[in-house]
Amino acid sequence: MAPTCETALADPLMLDKIDKLFACGVGELVDLPQIVVVGDQSSGKSSVLEGLIRKPLPRDSGLCTRFATQIVFRRAKVEGIEVSIIPDKDADAQHAVRVRKWGKKVKDLDSQAFVEIMAEVHIEMGLKGHGEDDGVKRPTFSNDVLRLEISGPDQEHLSVIDVPGIFKSTTEGVTTKADIALVRNMVKGYMDNPRSIILTVIPANVDIATQEILELAMEADTVGDRTMGVLTKPDLVDKGAENRVVDLIEGRVRVMKLGWHMIRNPGQKEMSDDTLDRNSLEKAFFRNNVPWNALEKDKVGVDTLRVRLKEVISSLVKREFPKVKSEVRIRLDARQKRLADLGPERSTAMDQMAYLTRMASQFQRLVTLALNANYGADDVFKNNVHLRIAPAVMTRMKTFSDNMAQGGHEYEFLHDSSGGASPPTGNPFASMNTFPTRLEFNVEGIEEVLYPDTEIKMPKPLGMETWLKGVFQGNRGFELGTFNTTILSTAMKQQSEKWTAITRGFLSDIIVMVHRFITAALGVVCRDQDIRVALENTLSEDLMKRYLAAIENAKFLLKVESCDTPTTLNHYFNDNLQKSRQGKIMAGMKRKASQITSFGQPSGFGSNMDEAVVQMKDLESHVKNMSNDEHVINDIHDILKSYYKVSRKTFVDNICKQAASHYLLHCETSPLALFSPVWVSELSATELEEIAGEAPGLKRMRIQLAKEVDSLREAMKILARS
Structure with a gap:
């Protein structure tokens, strides 16, 4: 029917x-x-x-x-x-x-x-x-x-x-x-x-x-x-x-x-x-x-x-x-999506190399965009602060420079409560008695190359003359009316002792920023957690070597600036020295200055310095009242003050340009340049298999997903x- x-x-x-x-x-x-x-x-x-x-x-x-x-x-x-x-x-x-x-x-x-x-x-x-x-x-x-x-x-x-x-x-x-x-x-x-x-x-x-x-x-x-x-x-x-x-x-x-x-x-x-x-x-x-x-x-x-x-x-x-x-x-x-996240099939060494090469190219693209601060070119920069490395590094460099200017010296120089530099602006530690050397938390896996945080005391406001007198008396030779250049080396080394801790903290923070960027970028280009972990493990040894290279460069710069014989051809050294000496003379003369009265007789010091005069007998007494040692110590102070200012600025620039920017960010052997197509091409078949080889479970998952995709x-x- x-x-x-x-x-x-x-x-x-x-x-x-x-x-x-x-x-x-x-x-x-x-x-x-x-x-x-x-x-x-x-x-x-x-x-x-x-x-x-x-x-x-x-x-x-x-x-x-x-x-x-x-x-x-x-x-x-x-x-x-x-x-x-x-x-x-x-x-x-x-x-x-x-x-x-x-x-x-x-x-x-x-x-x-x-x-x-x-x-x-x-x-x-x-x-x-x-x-x-x-x-x-x-x-x-x-x-x-x-x-x-x-x-x-x-x-x-x-x-x-x-x-x-x-x-x-x-x-x-x-x-x-x-x-x-x-x-x-x-x-x-x-x-x-x-x-x-x-x-x-x-x-x-x-x-x-x-x-x-x-x-x-x-x-x-x-x-x-x-x-x-x-x-x-x-x-x-x-x-x-x-x-x-x-x-x-x-x-x-x-x-x-x-x-x-x-x-x-x-x-x-x-x-x-x-x-x-x-x-x-x-x-x-x-x-x-x-x-x-x-x-x-x-x-x-x-x-x-x-x-x-x-x-x-x-x-x-x-x-x-x-x-x-x-x-x-x-x-x-x-x-x-799950099948795409697995990436292409990786059963042979060529498949694995091609897979990692594509990943490395994507990684280097992110590095280029990040260092150029071109964050509008990819949406991944919107919600991942660790990928925005350029502004983070620049901010840390500014803080490093301010800390060195305001707190890098042991004693305040005479006649200048800021060590010869204007008080830096924007430094959150400017009004504190101490400041930390580290501003970033450590990240797991690289602790051995990072230095611990240290509290640095601000410079001692008093005691410069007493300290220099001790340095002079403890290191003087048989010089007459002058001093041995080793005294200046000793004084510079002691005055810049804090540079080491401040620099170590700064460089440790930059290394942390770089490592966090690498981890975040790998997370973007590699969705497979097992491959990402294997890749990080393989990269880790070479990354540590590159971090240590930056640290060794910083050690070298520290040694050059604080331990070697003070040397400079910078004309600002002479300018600063002349200004310092002139400033001392002017300060002494101010105490003896007076003004000419309308009757041609000197009177008390007025407000118009252009009309101030110093009597010859007062000038002679000002010079005669200083002993030979005092003259030498004054010269040491003025030379040290002038050289320290030039040396500090040069050192800060060199640390930022060489140890931080060159070694850690921009050079061909920087940590950011490690994971690249060239690095992948040098991996052995065993290493390729260890990083990108498919586990039996993953192979089964790929087959199952492919079958399900076909059915759907x-x-x-x-x-x-x-």
Whole structure:
């Protein structure tokens, strides 16, 4: 009988697309609307299926219950049956390829043909054959899915999934406790799909309170809006127990939103007699037998079950189809991103070198943009402060310069409370008695090249003359009216003792900034954490050498400025020296200065220095009052003050330009230049494998993701077809 509009189960176009989504394997990735028939073993599931699809299913003990079977009925002009296997999503690649290649096309599915096909399916799935015992250990059940696609002009467009019946007892030599758990998890997996309509098949002659399958359905469908109870074998209900079953059907106990339904199972004799019509026998049974003839007509019989399912699945498909399309797109995007994050396949040394070379080129691009402060060229600079290295380094250089100018000397020079320099602006430590040498926290992995933080005291405001006198007296020779140049070296070394700690702190902070940049940039160009860690470990030794090179340069500059004989050709030294000496003379003269009165006689000092005069006798006494040692100490002070100012500025410039900028940022051997295409090209095959080689788990993930992407792309094509 051809189907009518009344009994068609849903929009054929939508159902056809759902079936094709199942066939391409996307049902493992996206929950698809489906009818799942579940029940205990011998619950009568097969009879329910036969009634729904209007075709008897050949029975052979042990063959049809080892795996899920998807039966797809499709309306077509030509009759035919296609049999195929959908591999489990977790199956290994070899097994998946083998079972996908297998398939059969037959014109009809009689009992003998069905048995032969099932035997082949068991072999392809690698299952233990019925009654087989060849000593080879094989599983009894499989998560692969057998797909039967039955086409013809009189077929209804319908898809149902029959899963193995759950069981509690093992059969020696056939099933094990592990099989019990496997089947239970398989059944539960299909039921947990929120888009499944669960047909819970239960014999009417048992106590439903003892039925595990009903409890599993309630766990999977807590709301109860997609579960329908189907009672079978009403002819086996004990006398006196009928009212309990009627209460279920009428919804007085164990209430479910989709309700209960009852069908009659054909007996063995009826199934073997082709002249008997199942529908006629079932209708006669519910018409003539008490109390079943009193039940509502739309709650008994397989024809009305089909109508009820039509309403439920039509509503479900129409409601969920747009969501399915959306989920397919979302999952495809997610899988493609995960696959892209893995990067290209890296099975050979050439693949690995090409992969790391691309990564190194991207890294060097970030270095160039960062050092040029071209932060608008890439969005990665917006939210990652560690990548904005240029302004951070410049700010730290300014603080270093200010700290050296304001607090780098041990004693304040005479006549200048700031050591010969104007008080720096913007230094947060300018008004404090001490200041720290470090402003950045250490980072893990490079602590051995970093110096600890030290509190530096500001220069002593008093004591310069006493200190210089001690230096002079402790180092003088037999010079007359002058001093040994070693005295100036000694004084310079002691006056600049703080330079070492301040410089160490500054350079440690720059190293921290550089290392944080490298870590952040690697995080941008390399999303794979395992590869990033391996890369950092391989780079670490050479990075440490380059950090130490900058530190050695700073040590060299410190030695040159504070330990060698003071030498300079800078004309500012002479300018500063002359100004210092003139300043002292002017200060002394001010104390003796007076003004000429209108009568030509000197008077007290007024406000107009241009008109001030000094008497010769006062000038002579000013010079005579200083001893020879005082003259020498004054000269040492003035020379030291003038040289210190020039030396400090030169030293600060050299540390910033050489140790920080050149060694740590810009030169070809800087830490930032290490990870480059040239460095990658010099790696050995072993090193390439250690850094970029794919672990077995990663290879499996890549294969699985590629397979899922293919399935989802095919699904998108299916959904896009009109």
